[in-house]
Every structure is written in C-alpha cells, then in structure tokens.
Amino acid sequence: MTLYQPFLDYAIATLNERLDLQPYPIPAGFEQKEASVGSKTRAQTVTTTSYAVCSKKLRQIRAAHVQGGGLVQVLNFVIFPRLDYDLPFFGADLVTLPGGHLIAIDMQPLFGDRDSYRAKYADPVMETFKKYQVNLPWGGDFPEEAKAFFSPAFLWTRPKETEAVETHVFDAFKDYLALYLDFVDAAEKMQTTEHSEIHAAHLRYLRYRAEKDPARGMFKRFYGEEWTEEYIHGFLFDLERQLAAA
Ligand code: DBV
Secondary structure (H helix, E strand, O other): OOOOHHHHHHHHHHHHHHOOOOOEOOOOOOOOOEEOOOOOOOOEEEEEEEEEEEEOOEEEEEEEEEEHHHHHHHHEEEEEEEOEEEEOEEEEEEEOOOEEEEEEEEOOOOOOOOOOHHHHHHHHHHHHHHHHHHOOOOOOOOOOOHHHHOOOEEEEOOOHHHHHHHHHHHHHHHHHHHHHHHHHOOOOOOOOOHHHHHHHHHHHHHHHHHHOOOOOHHHHHHHHHEEEEEEHHHHHHHHHHHHHHH
C-alpha cells in the first residue's frame, strides 16, 4: 500500500507542466533511506524518499515520502518561495498511521495577521475550502502556537475511511496546488524595502517547523538521531543552512 504515491506523481507532473523546473540538490545520503522495524518474524521496511526542485520564483519545492506498509504512510510536501516574493508556503502533511489518517493542506501565510495579505492569498481559496469542508470536516484539537502559521482556508481533517483520502483529499490536494500555482504565476518581485520582513517571516516559519517537526520521533526511531537532525536541518527545513552557505 502506497497511498500517497499518486499524490506525489500528480504534483511532479503538474509542476513540470506549469513551471520551468531546475534541479535542487539533495544532500548525499538523504535521497533514499531504509530501515527494518518490528520483530524478525514480522519485519516491516520503512523507506523515506526525498524529492526536490526549484524554479525562478520558488526557492525549494520538496517532498518527503515515507512508505512503511500498514505501519506508516506519509507525504510531507512543502513549497518555499524565494525571499523576494510575498507568496505563502504551500504545505501538505498527509499522514496515515495504524490509528487513522491525518490531513493538513494549506497555503501557509507569511503575514497571517494582515487583512491585506488575507485578502490576497486566503480569500481566493475560501470557496474551494468550503467545498471540501462538507466531506472533510475540521479535524479538531490543534496546537495553539501553530495557529499563526495557518490561513483561514486551512484544510485540517481526520478522515475515517481510506476511500475519502483517495477521493476527496486527492481532489482537494489537486485544487489547492492549482490555486497555488495561479498565485505563483501572478506573483511579482517585491520592493527591496519589503525583503527584510519577508526574510524574517521565512525564518519564523522555518524555525517553528524544524523545532516542532511532528515526525522527529518517528524518524529517530527508524533512522537514529544523527540522521534525523541532519535531515531536518539539512534538507526538510534548510533555509538557515542555505543562507549561511551563500
Ligand atoms: N510532518 C512534517 C514533516 C513530516 C511530518 C516534515 C516528513 O512536518 C509527518 C514528515 N505529521 C507527520 C507525522 C505526524 C504528523 C502530525 C508522522 C504524526 C505524529 C504522530 O502522531 O506521531 C500539521 N502534522 C501532525 C499534526 C499536526 C500536523 C497538527 C498532529 C500532531 C501534533 O499535534 O503535533 N503540518 C503540521 C504542522 C505544520 C504543518 C504543525 C505547520 C506549522 O504544516
């Protein structure tokens, strides 16, 4: 069972159609990682595969795809714009554990507290959000400190049925990605006077995600602490490293 492979295939095909993609280097040792977990008689291989590209307006488009049979399936897919655009982040966290599915899809704002930003980047998504909320209702409890990083169009849901993931969630993922790429098409370079607050907003988001990464525990169990910290800071949320190296 690789529930999220069609999502990743679709995203890559769509990105290729709509953008002029360039390669984005994945640090050695992180393209693919395997571990065998469970007992000898009931072993399960857990494979984490990484994907990354970039484009003129998008600094890093990256996916981490965890495939571990019935134990775990995850697609974490994030788009980080370049720092001279005010574009939101595209964030999808699609998680399936033995206990069920956990779905988060959003265009995560740089400036969630500004009305003008909301009007530009959340209002155009609300109709789509409402359409899916009928079949994908609000998923309940949510870390309070994470709220600043989500838009009013945040799709957060815990579907009971795998079929709902294959149908409604897949459709929502496609629609959100299409709307995001419309924003990318329309985006124009910001004035240099605005760069420093964009820069600060990226760092705020990056540090939050790297520090609170809900996958840290899982990755540590599978692949060890050293690999996990390097994967988080050197690939998944790498802006600070990239800035230091520039
Ligand atoms: N989440 C990631 C990355 C993952 C990943 C890089 C590559 O950011 C997977 C893997 N998310 C992942 C896993 C779990 C979650 C849960 C494995 C299950 C953890 C567990 O139950 O053991 C949204 N993801 C979650 C949760 C939330 C999110 C709210 C529930 C757990 C919790 O309460 O912390 N996605 C998460 C989030 C942001 C986002 C907080 C941004 C600020 O985009």
